[in-house]
Amino acid sequence: MTIQGKNQRVQISLDLSPELYETLKNLAQQLDGDMAEVLLKGIVLMQVAVEAKQNGKHLWITDEKKTLETEIVGI
Template sequence: MTVELKNQRIQINLDLSPELYETLNNLAQQINGDNAEVLLKAIALLEVAVEAKQKGKYIWIADDNQNLETEIIGI
């Protein structure tokens, strides 16, 4: 893929509920980014989760001591 194609952007419009829009804005503030960055990171995280599931792996949240606290399901 050429550099020109990698830098190309496509604009989309989204219809979001007020609650989801507020969540998007709050996340953007928390990561010191913008709404597009939140969506890009969310898609990247979902991609990792889907690939893991396809390989028979699981996604977990661990605490500082590596104790498993939460399994991410439904992906």
């Protein structure tokens, strides 16, 4: 992909439930961004999780003391 290609965008249409739309809108507000940014960050996070799983790794949420609080499964 060329540098010019990285700046191009493709528009898509999504059918979302009202609840998911509200979640997306609330996340955008919390990030001081827009819904496209939320979707982009979600996709990047999913990519990290899938690549980790393919490499035999796990995705965890820890507290400030690095104590395991949650393991993300089902990806």
